[in-house]
Amino acid sequence: MTASPLATPRTDLGQLGTDPVFMLIRAGAVGRARGNEVLRKMGLKTRDYSIISTAATREITQKELADFLMLNPSQVVSLVDDLETRGLVKRTTSPHDRRAKIVVPTAKGEKVFAEARERLTQTHEVLFAPLSTQERETLLRILPQLAFPADLAV
Amino acid sequence: MTASPLATPRTDLGQLGTDPVFMLIRAGAVGRARGNEVLRKMGLKTRDYSIISTAATREITQKELADFLMLNPSQVVSLVDDLETRGLVKRTTSPHDRRAKIVVPTAKGEKVFAEARERLTQTHEVLFAPLSTQERETLLRILPQLAFPADLAV
DNA sequence: TATTGTTATACTCTATAACTATA
């Protein structure tokens, strides 16, 4: 058999191997790849999941989704269009601001969300298997500070 | 003034706010955005930096770069083409395998790398400012395991 | 006047297939 492409870097990572941002990006890419893989048979991508998941647990407008998920507003439009066509979410006009559209999951969307969430949680077991319980706790405490920096936007 | 788009999520993150992979992706995106911002005046992106940085500290072929950076081989071709045109790297044929091209930084490339590295290190000071010394150490110990999983490729 | 969502459009990034030269 041929060696894993990841085996070599593991022994000699070079300068980037000490760059925390590079590793955050790569770790995220690994996780996203696994997520897309496991969601594919549901016809979803992690991007879709991020919309449904947020809409299912928070009242949120498209503008807020764009900020939260670091997407362009026009991207949110087409993502929500697609999810709406598939009957997973619907748009409702905000009672406080008739310009804003609140994205709400349908009953079907809730089911899909629950299943997708379950599948993704299983991938986490694998992804974070190398970490001790304490390391996982530390990571969960650290990440929000890096993912949502207090100082202004990105 | 208007509130930061990141202020709201900070108070109520919804379900994704507890998803470690989502936060890895977002933290990486925040870091990359800051990196691109600070490298822009050098005419570089973090993608270019990742090539130069690795070539400057390791003997590496284009194929290995593709695996290490999770890029398509054809992407590496055009990235290296561009860097070579700008006189920052050159290609040399591997003495062990005449198919393989080793990417080597030029003297100019070394200088650019050193300056870029300095600039990026400064952004890290800001990005990781919220973390204690111990948290930073833990993070640096954890990340390689997530970024370079032992089990096969992505 | 400014903002949300929308549309159209351009731009960048990524993936696929076919080719060459080497192995």
Add this chain to the structure above:
DNA sequence: TATAGTTATAGAGTATAACAATA
């Protein structure tokens, strides 16, 4: 036969500008 690099091309993702409705 298989692999590294290359090329051409298609597809997916992202960014920009203009507009209508609303604030």
